[in-house]
Amino acid sequence: xxxxxxxxxxxxxxxxxxxxxxxxxxxxxxxxxxxxxxxxxxxxxxxxxxxxxxxxxxxxxxxxxxxxxxxxxxxxxxxxxxxxxxxxxxxxxxxxxxxxxxxxx
Amino acid sequence: xxxxxxxxxxxxxxxxxxxxxxxxxxxxxxxxxxxxxxxxxxxxxxxxxxxxxxxxxxxxxxxxxxxxxxxxxxxxxxxxxxxxxxxxxxx
Numbered sequence: 001x002x003x004x005x006x007x008x009x010x011x012x013x014x015x016x017x018x019x020x021x022x023x024x025x026x027x028x029x030x031x032x033x034x035x036x037x038x039x040x041x042x043x044x045x046x047x048x049x050x051x052x053x054x055x056x057x058x059x060x061x062x063x064x065x066x067x068x069x070x071x072x073x074x075x076x077x078x079x080x081x082x083x084x085x086x087x088x089x090x091x092x093x094x095x096x097x098x099x100x101x102x103x104x105x
Numbered sequence: 106x107x108x109x110x111x112x113x114x115x116x117x118x119x120x121x122x123x124x125x126x127x128x129x130x131x132x133x134x135x136x137x138x139x140x141x142x143x144x145x146x147x148x149x150x151x152x153x154x155x156x157x158x159x160x161x162x163x164x165x166x167x168x169x170x171x172x173x174x175x176x177x178x179x180x181x182x183x184x185x186x187x188x189x190x191x192x193x194x195x196x
């Protein structure tokens with residue numbers, strides 16, 4: 001019973017993180033801020049979901065497969081974000097220099 | 106009930122990522138949105154597989170995670186070559 005409660009809580013946290021990441025992806029002004037919003041939740045939201053799933057499946061081969069999924073996501077997501085930002089920077093896309101605080105920052 | 110909420114939230118996230126892909130001014134926003142879309146598809150397949158007692162879907166999500174990464178790198182490689190030739194992105 002406890003396991004179900006914990007996994008449900010993990011799912012809810014994962015959903016919230018994912019939604020905030022997607023909302024950040026939409027509402028941030030510049031490309032580099034959007035990369036920050038999207039790639040943070042990629043790893044954290046995936047961790048919440050997969051750990052919630054692992055609780056559901058208990059000690060079995062499926063749990064090991066889920067662990068593989070998590071490890072893969074944790075390794076490939078930062079790598080692809082890094083490659084993306086490096087390619088964008090190389091192609092001449094410069095980060096915005098002004099900030100919301102104007103000249104007071 | 107939990108399945109409905111999680112799958113609904115995942116689909117909503119994918120929809121928002123698609124919105125960014127459509128609206129994205131530059132090609133890099135689109136690649137970023139597709140990268141996020143792919144990661145959420147991985148989670149969607151895993152969640153659906155576990156909740157409907159068909160654990161073989163988890164193998165699919167492992168495979169999809171790899172393909173998503175390779176796809177992003179391939180598109181970046183393609184974009185990088187095109188940029189050098191006709192200097193599309195303004196300096």
